[in-house]
Amino acid sequence: MILGSISENLNVEKRVSLTPEILKKYKSLGIDVCINKGYANHLGFTEEDYKNEGVEILENEKDVILKSNILIQLQMPNDEKLKLFQKNQTLIGVLNPYLNESKIKDLNSREVNCFSLELLPRITRAQSMDILSSQANLAGYKAVVDSFSIFEKAIPMMMTAAGTISAAKVLVVGAGVAGLQAIATAKRMGAIVHATDVRIASKEQVESLGGKFLTVEGAENLETEGGYAKEATDDFKKKQEDLLKETLKKIDVVICTALIPGKKAPIIIKKDMIEGMQSGSVIYDLAAVQGGNAELTKVDEIVDIDGVKIIGEKNILNKLPLSSSSLYAKNIFNFVNNLFDKDKKTISINMEDEIIEKTKVK
Numbered sequence: 001m002i003l004g005s006i007s008e009n010l011n012v013e014k015r016v017s018l019t020p021e022i023l024k025k026y027k028s029l030g031i032d033v034c035i036n037k038g039y040a041n042h043l044g045f046t047e048e049d050y051k052n053e054g055v056e057i058l059e060n061e062k063d064v065i066l067k068s069n070i071l072i073q074l075q076m077p078n079d080e081k082l083k084l085f086q087k088n089q090t091l092i093g094v095l096n097p098y099l100n101e102s103k104i105k106d107l108n109s110r111e112v113n114c115f116s117l118e119l120l121p122r123i124t125r126a127q128s129m130d131i132l133s134s135q136a137n138l139a140g141y142k143a144v145v146d147s148f149s150i151f152e153k154a155i156p157m158m159m160t161a162a163g164t165i166s167a168a169k170v171l172v173v174g175a176g177v178a179g180l181q182a183i184a185t186a187k188r189m190g191a192i193v194h195a196t197d198v199r200i201a202s203k204e205q206v207e208s209l210g211g212k213f214l215t216v217e218g219a220e221n222l223e224t225e226g227g228y229a230k231e232a233t234d235d236f237k238k239k240q241e242d243l244l245k246e247t248l249k250k251i252d253v254v255i256c257t258a259l260i261p262g263k264k265a266p267i268i269i270k271k272d273m274i275e276g277m278q279s280g281s282v283i284y285d286l287a288a289v290q291g292g293n294a295e296l297t298k299v300d301e302i303v304d305i306d307g308v309k310i311i312g313e314k315n316i317l318n319k320l321p322l323s324s325s326s327l328y329a330k331n332i333f334n335f336v337n338n339l340f341d342k343d344k345k346t347i348s349i350n351m352e353d354e355i356i357e358k359t360k361v362k
Contacts, residue, residue, distance in 0.1 A: 001030070001031050001032070001069050001070070001340075001345055001346055001347070002031070002032045002033070002034060002067055002068050002069050002070075003026060003031050003032070003033050003034075003068060003069065003070045003071075003072065003336065004033070004034045004035065004064040004065065004067060004068030004070070004071050004072075005017045005018045005033075005035055005039070005064070005071065005072050005073060006035070006036050006039070006061040006064050006065065006071070006073070006077070006081070007036055007038065007039055007061060008073065008074055008075055009075065009078070010042060012075060012314075012315065013074050013075050013315065013318070014042060014043070014318040014321040015074050015317060015318070015321050015324050015325045015328055016039065016040045016043065016045075016074075016321075016325045016329070017072040017073055017074060017093070017325075017328060017329060017332055018033065018035060018039070018040075018050075018055075018072070018329055019040070019045065019325055019326055019329045020045055020049045020050060020052075020053055021326065021329075022329040022330060022333050023050070023053035023054065023055060024053065025333050025337075026333065026336075027053070027054055029336075029337065029340055029342065030342075030345055031336075031340070032054075032056070033053075033054070033055045033056070034055065034056040034057070034058050034064055034067055034068065035050060035055060035056075035057060035058070035064060036057070036058055036059070036060055036061045036063070036064050037057055037058070037059060037060070039057075040325075042321075043321055043322055043325065044322075061081065062081075062084060065077075065081060065084045065085065066084060066086075068089065069088075069089060069090065069346075069347070070089070070090045070091075070092065070336065070347065071085075071089065071090070071091050071092070072092045072093060072332050072336070073091070073092070073093035073094075074093055074094055074328065075093065075094065076093065076094075076095050076096065076100050076103060077091075079103070082103060082106070082107065085107060085110065085112045086110070086112070087110060087111040087112070088111060088112075088113070089112050089113070090112070090113040090114075090115070090339075090347060091107065091112060091113070091114050091115070092115045092117065092332060092335065092336070093115075093116070093117065093332075094116065094117055094118050094131065095114060095115075095116035095361060096116070096118070097116055097119075097361045104361050104362070105362075108361075108362055113347075113349060113360065114360065114361045114362075115335070115339075115356075115359045115360055115361070116359055116361045117129065117131045117331070117332065117335060117359060118131065118132055119358050119359045119361070120132070120335075120355065120358065120359055121354050121355065121358045123354065123355075125355065126355050128330075128331070128334040129331050129332075129334045129335040129338070129355070130331065131328060131331045131332070132177065133177045134324075134327040134328065134330075134331055135317055135324055135327065135328065136176065136177040136178035136181070136257075137177055137178070137181045138181075138317060138320050138323055138324050138327070139178050139181075139257075139286055139316050139317060140177065140178035140179060140180065140181030140182035140185065140255070140257065140286075141181050141182070141185045142316050142317075142319055142320055143178070143182055143255050143257075143284045143286050143313075143316060144170075144182050144185040144186050144189070144253075144255060144284075145185070146284065146311070146313075146316075146319075147253045147255065147282045147284040147311070148168075148189065148253065150282050150302075150309060150311070151168065151252060151253055151280070151281075151282045152280055153165070153168060153252070153280070154168070155167065155168045155186075155189045155190050155191050156168075156189065156190020156191070157190065167190055167191055167192050168190075168191045168192070168252040168253060169191065169192045169193075169194070169250055169251050169252050169253075170182075170186045170191045170192065170193045170194070170251070170252065170253045170254070170255065171193075171194045171195070171196070171214075171247060171248065171251045171253070171254045171255070172186070172193065172194070172195040172196075172211070172254075172255045172257065173195075173196055173197075173254065173255065173256045173257060173258050173268055173269070173293055174196075174197055174256065174257035174258030174259070174287075174293070175195050175196075175197035175199070175202035175205060175206050175213075175257075176197075176202075176257060176258075176259075178257040178286055179195060179197070179202075179255070179257040179258075180202075180205055180206070180209060182255040182257065183195055183206060183209045183210075183211045184209050186253075186255075187209060187210045187211065191253070192212075193209075193210065193211040193212070194211060194212045194213075194214055194247065194251070195211045195212070195213055195214065196213070196214040196216075196240070196243075196244070197213075197258075198236065198240075198258075203215065214243055214244075214247060216236060216239045216240050216243055240268070241270065241273075244268070244269065244273060245272070245273050245276060248269070248273050248274075248276060248277050249276050249277065249278070250278075251277065251278075251281065252278070252280075252281050252282070253281065253282045253283075253284070254269065254281070254282070254283040254284070254294075255284050255286070256268070256269065256283065256284065256285040256286055256287050256292070256293035256294055256297075257286045257287065257293075258287060258293050259287050259290060263290075264290055264291040265287035265290040265291045265292055265293055266293065267291070267292070267293065267294070267295050268293045268294075269283065269293055269294040269295065270295050271295045271296060274294065274295070274296060274305050274308055274310070275305065275306065277308045278307075278308075279306060279307025279308065280307055280308075281307075281308045281309070282308075282309050282311070283297075283308065283309070283310045283311065284311045284313075285297040285310060285311065285312045285313075286313070286316065288300075288312030288313060288314065289314050289315070292312055294310055296310055297310055297312040298310075298312050299312050299314050300312065300313065300314050335355075335359075338353070338355055338356075339356065
């Protein structure tokens with residue numbers, strides 16, 4: 001069994017799926033590994049680092065695809081590379097089936113097995129494979145750090161002989177993994193933190209981290225059985241808007257993290273709310289790539305609205321590629337380990353396994 005990984009498009013993705021530290025685990029399963037030349041040079045991992053762990057370095061990406069039984073990636077490979085895939089090969093990554101439906105259908109028609117890890121079920125057995133949680137954790141942390149570096153005031157309260165500087169006020173929109181990490185990070189840095197979420201169950205988690213949960217009057221619990229947020233009703237949206245509009249007038253930094261899997265991000269912070277914010281405030285929209293939670297967000301731009309800066313980063317994890325690659329590589333190994341039949345030394349696609357059944361895309 002040969003597992004391979006090829007270079008990502010570095011203009012879009014700086015993370016990698018294989019780090020030198022994870023290779024011993026593949027070797028322990030009896031899986032051989034190959035990569036192309038220069039695979040992770042941009043992260044400071046040399047070809048020698050991989051060779052020392054028994055990895056075969058092939059001349060180019062085409063050779064890796066043709067030789068591999070399993071290919072592990074982050075982003076969906078481009079059309080030219082997808083044409084190289086053959087019957088019974090397996091592609092594992094963040095395939096975004098909602099955007100890449102035609103590509104996945106073509107791969108399936110050629111009997112290529114496709115697994116998209118953002119579709120993992122939220123069950124205990126899948127926690128070690130949960131790429132959304134591991135990557136969102138880092139994203140929530142980095143969004144706060146970057147926002148505070150742009151915000152032109154001190155974050156914690158400071159009492160000096162010259163007077164007192166008030167602590168910055170932060171609002172986190174969406175209390176999932178990224179949002180909870182943002183709350184924890186902002187609190188550690190001395191900010192006063194508020195948070196809002198359509199899932200009432202998140203109130204306890206927010207308060208356990210020292211945040212104040214903004215409760216919408218008469219709110220219903222908008223949570224799916226899988227633990228994700230679902231679309232809010234029009235009545236809820238109106239009450240949420242009224243509450244947010246008043247709250248945002250006093251907020252210095254907003255971290256937006258609200259996403260609905262497979263859909264456009266809900267617009268939560270409207271234009272008139274932004275216009276009511278104080279000049280110098282910062283909005284960091286982690287949902288930018290799916291349309292954004294703030295109405296005026298633009299991908300990979302900093303929009304200035306009367307002194308309010310709105311940041312719409314496409315891939316914030318490109319700013320933490322070493323940490324995020326390390327966690328992603330471990331997640332994907334755990335997924336491969338679950339897929340691998342150790343007796344037959346091949347993959348076993350057992351559709352009665354909820355993890356396999358939920359992630360295999362057609």
